[in-house]
Amino acid sequence: MTELLDPTTSSLLRFATVGSVDDGKSTLIGRLLVDTKQLFDDQLDAVAEASIRRGTGDVDLSFVTDGLRAEREQGITIDVAYRYASTPTRKFVIADCPGHVQYTRNMATGASTADLALVVIDAQSGLKEQTRRHCCIAALLGVSEFVVCVNKMDLISWDEGAFRTIAAQVAAFTEHLGVRSTTVIPISALLGDNVAERSSSTPWFDGPTVLEALEGATAGNWAGAGIHRTTGRLPVQWVIRQVGERRSYAGMVTGAPLSKGQEVVVLPLGQRTTITKIETYDGELETAEPGISVAVHLKGDFDVTRGECIAAVENPPMVTSTLETTVCWFGAQPLRAGDRLRIKHTTQTTLARVTAVDAVVDINTLTLTPATELVENQIGVVHLQTAAPLAVDPYAANRMTGSFVLIDERDHATVAAGLVGLPQILA
Amino acid sequence: MPLRVLASRSFAAIVTAQETTVHRPKDAHGVHHLDLLESQAIFILREVAAECERPVLLFSGGKDSAVLLHLAVKAFRPAGFPFPMMHVDTGHNFPEVLAFRDHMVEVLGERLIVASVQDSIDRGRVADPGENGSRNRLQTTTLLDAITEHKFDAAFGGARRDEDKARAKERVLSFRDAFGQWEPRKQRPELWHLYQGKVLPGEHLRAFPLSDWTELDVWQYIARERIELPSIYYAHERDVVERDGMLLAVSEFVHPREGEAVQRLSVRFRTVGDATLTGAVRSTATTVDEVIAEVAGSTVSERGATRGDDKFSETAMEDRKREGYF
Incomplete structure (x- = not known):
């Protein structure tokens, strides 16, 4: 049974699960979906049937999201599962991410579009290095609201003291990461305590349940790319040509609204012009909000192509071919100075050379350590020289114009997630 | 030549009966979630069209296909689509769906390629499952052969992550190797809006x-945009037999078996696939608003209620996807 949302008051929250393997992320999502009645009867039956066949109990809640054969055989999450849920007040897109260090690239995939991180920690073991790594990546990617679940509290007899110790440790760590809001909740995902229902085992806890924390989150409504602290930009995706008409330039607005009549600059060359018309299939717009796909017309006869950026005249992106970046490296071979890769930034793809690997982030101390290479799953500071100039913003100001991926030229594999600027999470 | 190409015309600007700009309610944060979903889909359509050399849009005539087609119109009009449409035709069709397909091609003036499972059977590429046997799995060979023949490097589909637990794991841009296989353990990272569409020849x-x-998003969007669908998505009277817990429509492909009683019921279809495997649901919903109310109140999933092809094993969808299925 799905609640029909009132579209005038509900809003979308995208969140990703974060934490180490076996701490209970998938079980928590399974519990949350079951207890808020998001699962259909046949889906629940199928989970129960698979649990019995595989001997993992009556209903193995992790099977709600761990849908791959290999995941069920090994009892781990390999890749992100996306699930959708809605309550009377909120609509959710859930990315249930893997905890294994081996699958960090998949965790980053899930976290790159999240507004909030749902962190899960095993109460028996506390904050592990892998939990720190994932929190670090989530914060690096700009997730500024954390809901932290101290799970398996039933296995430590709902010990308030142990919870408070972990909660203090977590709060110190996320504060260090620059996370704006951290809520810590004692739960049992397996039993459902403090997930959708308040637990009778935690009379000493007066904070929200997991569901209440998610519904009340101030983050949300992923307007296309999450961080909009710049003026308006439109990276050109596609040129629409119509017989007997002027060309229009299609793309998604980011940073701030763009309006008809607004003076803009076309980068990288820097020609100044004016937006004469903003079109959608449904008609013209006076103003296009961030996250909305439109096609704009420009005054004058320009040859604008895919990969160029139409930007507000005030505070436009910086045009440069030398970049100081933060890179999360997924390649099997280390990344070193001199390496040549392809770079995709907004709608442009060009070549890039690594001019220097400066430093690597120490996950435990959140400090930079001098380095000359990045190995798989390490985060570091990397200098790049690109073949064509790019119109960039710092990632902290704009997720869309401040992010890029690096691509292996030989097999076209995506081998790194990159952010323009130094890591913002360091002390 | 195993593939038929239907004639195309000049590009029509209108795909639905809509007359005026639709009212767009905003949510507390400024933009309605259907607008975000629409905008995101248009972004993906444009990005793949720009990144790939030879894309194709798969069109089954089902509701998700119809929505995808509507979004392609929004992404590329007033110009034509920068890709053809392709229907993988099992030969086990609902006549209403074929008629809808041809109607849409005519209205839009776009090019349609028909890749036929019957041709694959006739050429010996796959074994004939018999008159009443399912052709669901055979579609994979027909699809992959057509992708190879036309050197397509990207195929748009209307699949949604909420349909199945394997689909829930799949990337927006999902890589297929030179054999057309999906390897769920080796998916490319897919970060932010950076959809990366480069592949080697043959992949x-x-x-x-x-x-x-979600299914509900699709229906709310159909209502808002007044998107035309095949009539079988709305309640109508039909002769059905109950088989394997599903209501199958009696047709030239589905004959009542011994002991099966033919009943005339008011039904509609929640999904559209091979007619021998696609079940109807009891329904009196004749309008889109009634369908939305029914979908919102359903206790059974869309595919669980209607798709025999997902019931073969615990990981039926994953197994088929690994082979190259939609």
């Missing part, structure tokens, strides 16, 4: 612009 991508849409 291809499947692109799913509706990945983040």
Whole structure:
């Protein structure tokens, strides 16, 4: 049974699960979906049937999201599962991410579009290095609201003291990461305590349940790319040509609204012009909000192509071919100075050379350590020289114009997630 | 030549009966979630069209296909689509769906390629499952052969992550190796809006612009945009037999078996696939608003209620996807 949302008051929250393997992320999502009645009867039956066949109990809640054969055989999450849920007040897109260090690239995939991180920690073991790594990546990617679940509290007899110790440790760590809001909740995902229902085992806890924390989150409504602290930009995706008409330039607005009549600059060359018309299939717009796909017309006869950026005249992106970046490296071979890769930034793809690997982030101390290479799953500071100039913003100001991926030229594999600027999470 | 190409005309600007700009309610944060989903899908359509050399849009005539087609119109009009449409035709069709397909091609003036499972059977590429046997799994060979023949490097599909637990794991741009296989353990990272569409010759991508849409989103969007659908999505009287817990429509492909009683019921279809495997649901919903109320109140999933092809094993969808299925 799905609640029909009132579209005038509900809003979308995208969140990703974060934490180490076996701490209970998938079980928590399974519990949350079951207890808020998001699962259909046949889906629940199928989970129960698979649990019995595989001997993992009556209903193995992790099977709600761990849908791959290999995941069920090994009892781990390999890749992100996306699930959708809605309550009377909120609509959710859930990315249930893997905890294994081996699958960090998949965790980053899930976290790159999240507004909030749902962190899960095993109460028996506390904050592990892998939990720190994932929190670090989530914060690096700009997730500024954390809901932290101290799970398996039933296995430590709902010990308030142990919870408070972990909660203090977590709060110190996320504060260090620059996370704006951290809520810590004692739960049992397996039993459902403090997930959708308040637990009778935690009379000493007066904070929200997991569901209440998610519904009340101030983050949300992923307007296309999450961080909009710049003026308006439109990276050109596609040129629409119509017989007997002027060309229009299609793309998604980011940073701030763009309006008809607004003076803009076309980068990288820097020609100044004016937006004469903003079109959608449904008609013209006076103003296009961030996250909305439109096609704009420009005054004058320009040859604008895919990969160029139409930007507000005030505070436009910086045009440069030398970049100081933060890179999360997924390649099997280390990344070193001199390496040549392809770079995709907004709608442009060009070549890039690594001019220097400066430093690597120490996950435990959140400090930079001098380095000359990045190995798989390490985060570091990397200098790049690109073949064509790019119109960039710092990632902290704009997720869309401040992010890029690096691509292996030989097999076209995506081998790194990159952010323009130094890591913002360091002390 | 195993593939038929239907004639195309000049590009029509209108795909639905809509007359005026639709009212767009905003949510507390400024933009309605259907607008975000729409905008995201248009972004993906344009990005794949720009990144790939030879994309194709798969069109089954089902509701998700119809929504995808509507979004392609929004992404590329007033110009024509920068890709053809392709229907993988099992030969086990609902006549209403074929008629809808041809109607849409005519209205839009776009090019349609028909890749036929019957041709694959006739050429000995796959074994004939018999008159009443399912052709669901055979479609994979027909699809992959057509992708190879036309050198397509990307195929748009209307699949959604909420349909199945394997689809829930799949990327928006999903890589297929030179054998057309999906390897769920080796998916490319997919970060932010940076959809990366480059493949080596012989490999291809499947692109799913509706990945983040739910069944309810699709229906609410159909209502808002007044998107035309095959009539079988709305309640009508039909002769059905109950088989394997599903209501199958009696047709030239489905004959009542011994002991099966033919009943005339008011039904509608929640999904459209091979007619021998696609079940109807009891329904009196004759309008889109009634369908939305019914979908919102359903206790059984869309595919669980209607798709025999997902019931073969615990990981039926994953197994088929690994082979190259939609």
